[in-house]
Amino acid sequence: xxxxxxxxxxxxxxxxxxxxxxxxxxxxxxxxxxxxxxxxxxxxxxxxxxxxxxxxxxxxxxxxxxxxxxxxxxxxxxxxxxxxxxxxxxxxxxxxxxxxxxxxxxxxxxxxxxxxxxxxxxxxxxxxxxxxxxxxxxxxxxxxxxxxxxxxxxxxxxxxxxxxxxxxxxxxxxxxxxxxxxxxxxxxxxxxxxxxxxxxxxxxxxxxxxxxxxxxxxxxxxxxxxxxxxxxxxxxxxxxxxxxxxxxxxxxxxxxxxxxxxxxxxxxxxxxxxxxxxxx
Amino acid sequence: xxxxxxxxxxxxxxxxxxxxxxxxxxxxxxxxxxxxxxxxxxxxxxxxxxxxxxxxxxxxxxxxxxxxxxxxxxxxxxxxxxxxxxxxxxxxxxxxxxxxxxxxxxxxxxxxxxxxxxxxxxxxxxxxxxxxxxxxxxxxxxxxxxxxxxxxxxxxxxxxxxxxxxxxxxxxxxxxxxxxxxxxxxxxxxxxxxxxxxxxxxxxxxxxxxxxxxxxxxxxxxxxxxxxxxxxxxxxxxxxxxxxxxxxxxxxxxxxxxxxxxxxxxxxxxxxxxxxxxxxxxxxxxxxxxxxxxxxxxxxxxxxxxxxxxxxx
Numbered sequence: 001x002x003x004x005x006x007x008x009x010x011x012x013x014x015x016x017x018x019x020x021x022x023x024x025x026x027x028x029x030x031x032x033x034x035x036x037x038x039x040x041x042x043x044x045x046x047x048x049x050x051x052x053x054x055x056x057x058x059x060x061x062x063x064x065x066x067x068x069x070x071x072x073x074x075x076x077x078x079x080x081x082x083x084x085x086x087x088x089x090x091x092x093x094x095x096x097x098x099x100x101x102x103x104x105x106x107x108x109x110x111x112x113x114x115x116x117x118x119x120x121x122x123x124x125x126x127x128x129x130x131x132x133x134x135x136x137x138x139x140x141x142x143x144x145x146x147x148x149x150x151x152x153x154x155x156x157x158x159x160x161x162x163x164x165x166x167x168x169x170x171x172x173x174x175x176x177x178x179x180x181x182x183x184x185x186x187x188x189x190x191x192x193x194x195x196x197x198x199x200x201x202x203x204x205x206x207x208x209x210x211x212x213x214x215x216x217x218x219x220x221x222x223x224x225x226x227x228x229x230x231x232x233x234x235x236x237x238x239x240x241x242x243x244x245x246x247x248x249x250x251x252x253x254x255x256x257x258x259x260x261x262x263x264x265x266x267x268x269x270x271x272x273x274x275x276x277x278x279x280x
Numbered sequence: 281x282x283x284x285x286x287x288x289x290x291x292x293x294x295x296x297x298x299x300x301x302x303x304x305x306x307x308x309x310x311x312x313x314x315x316x317x318x319x320x321x322x323x324x325x326x327x328x329x330x331x332x333x334x335x336x337x338x339x340x341x342x343x344x345x346x347x348x349x350x351x352x353x354x355x356x357x358x359x360x361x362x363x364x365x366x367x368x369x370x371x372x373x374x375x376x377x378x379x380x381x382x383x384x385x386x387x388x389x390x391x392x393x394x395x396x397x398x399x400x401x402x403x404x405x406x407x408x409x410x411x412x413x414x415x416x417x418x419x420x421x422x423x424x425x426x427x428x429x430x431x432x433x434x435x436x437x438x439x440x441x442x443x444x445x446x447x448x449x450x451x452x453x454x455x456x457x458x459x460x461x462x463x464x465x466x467x468x469x470x471x472x473x474x475x476x477x478x479x480x481x482x483x484x485x486x487x488x489x490x491x492x493x494x495x496x497x498x499x500x501x502x503x504x505x506x507x508x509x510x511x512x513x514x515x516x517x518x519x520x521x522x523x524x525x526x527x528x529x530x531x532x533x534x535x536x537x538x539x540x541x542x543x544x545x546x547x548x549x550x551x552x553x554x555x556x557x558x559x560x561x562x563x564x565x566x567x568x569x570x571x572x573x574x575x576x577x578x579x580x581x582x583x584x585x586x587x588x589x590x591x592x593x
Contacts, residue, residue, distance in 0.1 A: 049584055056587065225586030248583065 010040035010186070012047055012210065013193030015054030016203025022046050027211070029184060032097030040186050043211035045219045048178065051207035052225050055149045055176040058204030063146045063174035065202075071121035073200045074172060078114035080199040084191060085111075088160055091187040096159060109259075110164040116260060117168040124173060124265055132273070139276045144269035146174030147252065148227030151220040153180050153213060153234045160188035165259030166230050167206060173265050176205045178226070180217065182233065186210040214238070221245035221253075228252040228268045284521065285486055287450075289443030296442065296482060302474035302510055311505035314549055315542045324541070328576050329367055330556060331540040332359060335572075336397055336529065336564045338373040339593075340404075340497060349378045350385045352566075355591060357391035360573050363580075369569065370558040371427055373397040376420035383424035397427035397463070401452060404467075404496035406431035410448060417455045428456050429529075431465045431496060437480060438471075445480075449487035463491035463529055463562075468507045469499040477507055481514035485526050493529035497564065502532025505542055512550040525554065531564025537575040540568055566593050 011018040025042035041047075062070070081088070085107055092103040129143040150170045155162020159182045170177050181189030193208045209216060217234055220226060222245040229251050231242055239255070246253050254267045285291040319327055337356045339348060353372055360366045368391060374382050376398040383396050398420035402408035408416075417428055430452050436444045449464055456462045464484035468477050484492045492511055495502035508530045515526045528551070530543050540563055547555045555561050570590040577585040 052584070219584065222583035223586070224584060224589060245583070249586070 008038070010038050010190050010210070012041050012043055012051075013190070013197070013206070013208040014047065014051045015058075015207065016197060018193070018197070019047075021211070022050070029095070029186065031094045037094060038187070040190065040210040043180075043209040043216060045216065047209055047211075048216050048219050049223075051178040051209060052149060052223055054204035054207055055178050056225050058176045058202055059146075059149060061202055062171070062176055062205045065174070067122035067125070067174075070172065070174065071118045074114055074118035074121060074168065077196060077199045077201065078111050078118065080195045081107075081111050081114065081192070084195055087191055088188060091191060092160060095185040095187055096157070106158065106161045110161045113161070113164050113260060114168055117172045117265075120169075120262065120265060121172050124262065124269075127262070128266055128269070137278045139278060140273065141276070142271050142273045144173070144266060145272050147268045147270050148175060149225055150175045150177045150228040150230065150268050151180075151223070151226045151251075152177055152230045153217055153220070153232065154182055154189065155233045156182045156184070156213070159185035160192070161259060162233065163189055163192060165256075165264070166232060169262075169264035170228075170230070170268055171201075171205055173269050175228070175268055178207045178220065179209065180213055180220065180233070181208055181210045183211070183213050217242060218245055221251070222248060224249050226251060228254070230254055230256065230268075232256045289446070292442060292446055292483070292486065295486070296479050299478060299482060302478050302513075304474050307474055307506045307509055311509045311546065314509075314545050315505055317542075317545045319541050319545065325576075325579050327541050327544050328537060328572050328579070331537070331544060331563060332569065332572050332576075333367045333370055333558045334561055334563050335369040335569050336371045336373045336531070336562050337369045337569060338497070338531070338564050338566050340373070340375060340399060344375065344378060346378070346381045349374055349381050351591070352593075353382055353385035353391065354389050355569070356394055357386065357389040359569055360576070360590075363576075366573070366576065368394055370562050371395045371397045373399065373427075373429065373564060375403070376400055376416060376423065376425065379420050379423035379425045395426040395461075396424060397429050398423075398425035399429045399431075399465075399496075401430040401448075403429070403431050403465075404498040406433050407435070410451060413448065414451060414455055417452050421456070421459050425460060427461045427463060428452065429463045429465055429493060431467060432480065432484070434467050434470045437476070437483075442479075442483060446483050446487050449484055449489060453488035461490040462488065463493045463527075464489040465493045465496055465531075466511075467496055467499055468494050468503075468511075469501050469532075474506070474510045477510045478514050481511050482518070485514070485518045489526060491527035491529050491562065493531055493562075493564070495532035495564075497532040500533065503530035503534055503543070503564075505546060508543060509546055509550055512546060512555070515555070516551045519551075525560055527560040527562065528555070529562040529564055531562075534563055534565050535567045536571050537568075540565075540572065 021041040023044035026039040027042040088107045089103045132140040134140045221242040356369045400417040401413040466480045574585040
């Protein structure tokens with residue numbers, strides 16, 4: 001007996017919930033073969049604003065969680081993704097094309113990347129921190145701390161690995177993030193959102209929007225509540241526009257090439273120096 | 281002035297018994313429908329400034345200090361110290377032992393036009409003798425409060441002792457005299473039905489309230505749109521009978537600009553545009569003011585502002 005297809009409604013991931021766009025809009029995405037795939041939500045600037053609010057309110061809890069706890073949660077994300085491997089692979093093949101082997105390799109690399117960054121959570125401040133030599137009866141320590149809310153424009157082509165490479169290092173160190181997913185290949189991001197919702201990650205730490213990068217990115221860059229911006233997925237033509245918009249509150253703006261590097265964590269950390277009298 | 285009752289409990293009960301009931305489904309639905317109105321651009325800017333003028337900037341914590349009261353008073357006069365085009369708020373609302381500090385601090389900051397509202401009558405529970413409640417109010421007036429936010433005895437109301445509730449309000453009104461406006465807090469979250477809210481609204485108005493106020497802010501739910509709608513209908517009906525305009529203060533749970541604008545839409549559509557005025561509608565809030573300021577900055581600069589650009593409360 002044939003069964004009626006159950007078509008999925010692809011939604012946003014904001015503050016731990018899966019809302020439709022407040023604007024009610026959707027857009028069409030096509031597969032690598034040119035055929036219709038789905039109508040994901042077309043996020044508006046108000047969805048972006050709501051995401052930033054969610055990320056800001058999640059910040060104090062997430063950044064004050066112990067590094068060990070954050071590491072466990074990141075590892076848990078890898079575990080949950082492992083259980084959805086086939087779904088990620090199918091979606092990558094449908095939207096990016098390429099071989100099953102390549103898709104499998106991308107998913108495995110993405111999962112391994114979570115494990116790699118999970119391990120870094122409780123090590124980064126030891127490796128990047130320092131005891132500074134000073135002339136006086138004080139200890140002087142410098143430790144890297146989270147920057148705040150980070151905006152991420154995710155890689156447009158390599159939809160899953162590019163996404164994980166951007167978000168894992170940002171949240172590993174205690175930041176929260178608002179992510180604009182790949183515009184034409186958003187399914188990996190949507191599925192990742194579903195994995196995140198069941199992986200102990202507190203609501204609001206990661207917020208994922210699907211829609212037009214050209215529409216959302218300028219609002220992300222100019223938003224005063226955002227402290228850092230990863231523009232790895234932005235078109236180089238709009239880069240200067242985003243940098244100008246981000247200059248108003250001196251955002252840290254970076255573009256990265258490597259997916260696996262401690263530099264991606266340090267780029268969105270701030271050094272805090274503490275003086276402590278010796279003998280007290 | 282039209283006399284609706286002769287002050288006896290019999291006439292009060294007779295009047296209240298003749299009041300029409302509230303259609304709960306209808307009230308909920310109308311409030312929800314009015315909440316979907318889209319207020320944009322120029323209207324929104326107007327609404328934001330109006331909402332700022334209507335805010336009763338409130339601090340009612342056990343942990344309130346003189347320093348905190350001075351800080352909110354400075355903020356009441358110039359909500360955004362970097363932009364003097366932002367209007368002052370409607371009033372500052374504090375516990376009555378802090379009234380003197382609030383009054384002095386407002387005067388020092390150039391806010392002598394801003395009234396100080398004091399919560400009295402054993403706020404928030406209202407569980408004290410009438411003697412204590414009168415003294416509580418008298419203290420606030422002596423320290424310079426020009427608005428008194430009193431709570432009704434909800435226990436008495438729910439037990440059907442309507443005359444007692446009425447008499448207490450009359451007694452406090454007599455203490456206020458011409459020195460202060462009287463706002464009567466119904467604490468709608470404890471009244472359980474919209475019919476009770478309507479009834480309590482009329483008791484307060486008949487007893488001489490200048491404002492009827494939804495909540496203390498200590499009980500949830502507080503100023504939900506349907507409750508405010510029911511109270512606005514009550515003041516409208518009272519106006520049609522007596523020609524007197526009584527104010528409404530929505531307090532508790534209004535935290536965002538969107539919530540505030542929804543309230544303004546209700547005011548305009550239910551009571552009428554005459555009520556869109558800080559003398560007849562107030563919003564009791566603390567966190568709301570920051571959101572209004574951030575929205576105002578967004579309108580001016582074109583980009584979203586952040587919490588680092590407004591004060592911590």
